[in-house]
Amino acid sequence: MGPHPAVAAIRLAVRRVLNDILDEHRPSGAEPDENRTAERLPSPLVLVACSGGADSMALASALAFEAPRLGVRAGGITVDHGLQPGSGLRADEVVLRLRELGLEPAEAVAVTVGREGGPEAAARDARYAALDAAAERHGAAAVLLGHTRDDQAETVLLGLARGSGIRSLSGMAAVSGAGGRYRRPFLRIDRQTARKACMVQSLPVWDDPHNADPAYTRSRLRHEGLPALEKALGKGVVEALARTAQLSRDDADALDTWAGQAEASVRDDTGLLECAKLNALPPAVRRRILRRAAIEAGAPAGSLFARHIEEVDRLITGWRGQGAINLPGRVVAQRQGGRLVIRQG
Numbered sequence: 408m409g410p411h412p413a414v415a416a417i418r419l420a421v422r423r424v425l426n427d428i429l430d431e432h433r434p435s436g437a438e439p440d441e442n443r444t445a446e447r448l449p450s451p452l453v454l455v456a457c458s459g460g461a462d463s464m465a466l467a468s469a470l471a472f473e474a475p476r477l478g479v480r481a482g483g484i485t486v487d488h489g490l491q492p493g494s495g496l497r498a499d500e501v502v503l504r505l506r507e508l509g510l511e512p513a514e515a516v517a518v519t520v521g522r523e524g525g526p527e528a529a530a531r532d533a534r535y536a537a538l539d540a541a542a543e544r545h546g547a548a549a550v551l552l553g554h555t556r557d558d559q560a561e562t563v564l565l566g567l568a569r570g571s572g573i574r575s576l577s578g579m580a581a582v583s584g585a586g587g588r589y590r591r592p593f594l595r596i597d598r599q600t601a602r603k604a605c606m607v608q609s610l611p612v613w614d615d616p617h618n619a620d621p622a623y624t625r626s627r628l629r630h631e632g633l634p635a636l637e638k639a640l641g642k643g644v645v646e647a648l649a650r651t652a653q654l655s656r657d658d659a660d661a662l663d664t665w666a667g668q669a670e671a672s673v674r675d676d677t678g679l680l681e682c683a684k685l686n687a688l689p690p691a692v693r694r695r696i697l698r699r700a701a702i703e704a705g706a707p708a709g710s711l712f713a714r715h716i717e718e719v720d721r722l723i724t725g726w727r728g729q730g731a732i733n734l735p736g737r738v739v740a741q742r743q744g745g746r747l748v749i750r751q752g
């Protein structure tokens with residue numbers, strides 16, 4: 408008898424990602440089995456980022472099962488955010504569970520969470536910094552994250568509520584980070600399947616109290632927003648939101664490429680942006696060029712919102728002699744003699 412369907416699903420998802428990593432790891436031109444049998448390269452190390460929650464425990468179990476069958480070394484890292492009493496002990500417990508699965512190295516990394524950007528963003532920044540450092544230290548080829556289809560749906564809704572365009576609707580990428588370090592094998596797996604896979608494998612899981620804390624936006628969305636949407640629109644809404652992420656990502660990538668190509672054609676000989684040429688471009692392409700120009704001039708990307716770019720855009724499309732526009736990072740945008748000048752003031 409084969410494994411339970413939930414276990415089969417999570418293993419297949421991880422197997423696909425490990426095969427991708429092996430393909431990338433192989434010297435170009437080598438056949439799939441060539442480098443492994445000839446042992447020309449040490450087998451790549453893949454780490455799982457594990458909180459001890461159901462999603463990442465399921466991920467750890469699937470990695471532990473698949474990696475040795477594919478000639479991949481597998482380890483796990485848990486980050487102790489130090490935000491709750493006893494978090495250190497819990498992290499040690501997670502390490503123990505990772506070791507029991509056969510993952511090596513398995514380690515806990517303690518971090519100090521700052522305040523910048525609010526509690527969720529500060530914890531995330533500290534976590535990714537620790538995972539980056541662990542990946543470097545161990546020479547890992549990739550770090551797996553347990554984001555599920557439900558997490559993706561929540562991310563799309565959060566982006567929608569920000570009102571800042573299709574890039575923010577494109578959710579989390581299956582591959583991200585420096586050199587494609589972070590992989591998300593479960594973006595098409597729902598949270599129920601991950602939980603079920605833990606249950607049938609008798610894996611103990613830890614439910615982070617933050618996930619149920621209404622002080623956190625994502626938690627409110629998970630426990631109130633999405634259930635209300637499902638009630639109103641039907642069960643398929645999570646899947647549809649996750650699909651929206653993929654479609655939006657493709658559209659946003661295409662528009663970014665278009666903007667990159669169009670940019671050279673709207674600059675004059677001295678490199679300044681020509682307003683008439685900008686005006687002739689579709690708004691989605693033009694706004695991307697303006698955003699890039701503002702970032703190039705020194706505006707921090709994270710503080711540059713859609714409303715800033717709209718104001719700069721009005722210098723092109725609604726010109727009535729308005730003054731300079733102040734942007735974050737002391738960047739100033741102004742129209743001078745048919746040219747748009749964006750520079751740090």
Ligand SMILES: Nc1ncnc2c1ncn2[C@@H]1O[C@H](COP(=O)(O)OP(=O)(O)OP(=O)(O)O)[C@@H](O)[C@H]1O
Pocket residue numbers: 455456457458459460461462463464484485486487488534551552553554558615618
């Ligand atoms: N403390 C942590 N240590 C290591 N990795 C973490 C930690 N917290 C989150 N991650 C990684 O980030 C992913 C997403 O975490 P997040 O808390 O947003 O979602 P989640 O649905 O609660 O996931 P999980 O059930 O695995 O905790 C996790 O699946 C895991 O891979």
